[in-house]
Amino acid sequence: MMGRDEGTTRGIDRRHFLRLLGATGGTAAVFGAMDAWGMIAASAAEAPPDLEGSADGRRVIILGAGLAGMTAAYELAKLGYETPIIEARDFAGGRCQTARRGFVQTEVTGRTQRALFDEGQHFNHGPWRIPYHHRSTLHYTREFDVPLEIMVNDNPNAWAYREEEDGNPFSGERVRIRELRADIGGYTAELLAKAVDQSRLDDELTEEDRERLIDYLVSFGQLDRSALEYRGTGGRGYEEDPGAGLNPGVPSDPHAFRDVLSHGAINSFRAIDSHTQKNTMFQPVGGMDQLARGFERAVGHMIDYGQEVVEIRQNDDGVRIVVEDRGTGETREVEGDYCLCTIPLSVLNQIPSDLSPEFSQAMNQVTYASTGKIGLQFGRRFWELDDHIYGGHTITNLQGIGNITYPSYGWQEQKGVLQGYYNFGSDAIEVSAMTSAERTRFALEAGSKIHGEAYEREFETAFSVAWHLIPYSLGGWASWSSDARQNAYPILNEPDGRILLAGEHLSYMTGWMSGAIESAWIQMEKIHQHAQATATRVQEAA
């Protein structure tokens, strides 16, 4: 409906408004506003910066072979820079990893898990989806020939489950998401259509508006045209599906409006999915780490694996990185002209360095998300065979579980790995305090409430992660308060002497691979500009 102050918002066009904001509140205000409008929260950059000039023998020491580090190495090397990458893990990709048979993970607690999934099965315990508008990520999947497939991110045929609870009409019951969506949409449309029809909204609407709105509501809610009533619809599913011969099918009855209103799952329905969750959603065929493998094919020869950065030093002329070999425990020093550090801030703030006090203080303003997932391998795809669920998420209010997600690969094969929980914050912390066997039990008990005894019977093996306990990550992703975004974040985007940072934490796409990649693009350009400027100065002096 049109607001009263319609005139004032119309008076200023959006671009002008952003400029005004920029003038009064600085870039942070502009970004904040754009975020809120979902305008550039999208990954805005399509391709790496088009840089000219040559490296002139400069050496950029890159800390971390995650996506940010490998992006910078790949692009800087094209310009002729020497770009050794120091990586603490034994593999490239950082958080972009996938658990498959033999994958070993040791938490800072010392707890070790080895994935025992069957050959051919895998679980993306870290990143798992690529939205169509993350053009930077898609730039590299194309560049490195990483085949993609669809990740089903929304499935109305999955379940909505409510925990047992007194007075809840859906207590301990599973219903199809499609039923709730059809019913809440239908009833709401009915109410509104009747109000419009009875001229109750005439202050807001012209005669023509009224007719059009009613047409829209009839179609949106699937209402009976003459009575303007919602009586259910084929889209919510049938009692018995239509078939061949003399089987027209048996329509289903809607739930009562009041009951639907009390089903908490309706509060996750949106007119349009949020910006990062919309179709088309992709995943690399064979696991998200295939993207990391793509990068590694190009820059793997530059990576020094199993080498932990233990000190970061600099002076006016260059940088000196102290590195400890995790195998031998021996330390050595690596020198260069610049350092591009992509180590997560949760880890970096514990590494002794020559970063300025202002910079270190800014780093301390960030918090990291606690988050966990579990992959459960089942011997039979009962969700496909019995429930006709192909990908997507079952929504629950089971604490510590959140959604259960069905695999978007290997359709109709015998076995599959589903995601048994994806938790955050206190829930993630609490579940992470459990042993891996306890986590599995926790996940199985919850899932059995929805899928019955098949969930226990068909279960074969599990692999869980708690990102806040993973060495060299210590958290899922950076999380900036609006205060820190304004006061600390801009500082960290600037060079501190010859050290620059990059990674998902230096983006407005925290928790997304695009954030890591595009941050690397921005920071490597700064290095190149500095190198060009100083090279010219040297030449002029000569």
Add this chain to the structure above:
Amino acid sequence: MTNHRKHPIRRRARAVIGRGSLAALLVALAAGLMLAYGAAEAEDTVEPEPAEQETVDVDLPEDWFEQGETLYLQNCSACHQSAGDGIPGAFPALAGNPFVTGHPQGIVHLLLNGRAGMPAFGGLPDEELALITSYVRNAWENEAHPVDADMIATVRDGDELDLESGGPMERPGAGQ
């Protein structure tokens, strides 16, 4: 899980806090902060001067220590460990950490807002944060003034806690 719980009948616990010199306290606080989060090379800790006694009322349930322990095990122990000894290089120890037992303003602010990678726990209700804070300040060998929900609310509102000190103190009434 962190469901809201009903608190048993409250009792006013009477706590006695030591009153050291403010300067010494600040030095200890700063050193504690460095130990806890951030600087890799902590400086020498300066012990606060011997203290006079200051008495402050806190509004906590009788079994605050036990309740605090339960909440601590749920919300904190995954990282800081049930013995409070943390994990070197990843999560600081809380046992014997002067930042934890120092003036409560610092630790309460940290819990509410997070810092240096540690997530914010501002989503928990004030009562639970009070129990957690009081627990970590008195678990293991720690001894410090417990904190109640009003004090959490004060810091949440961005105000300073009206305590002269808050350093080492006698353990109040109920407890271990």
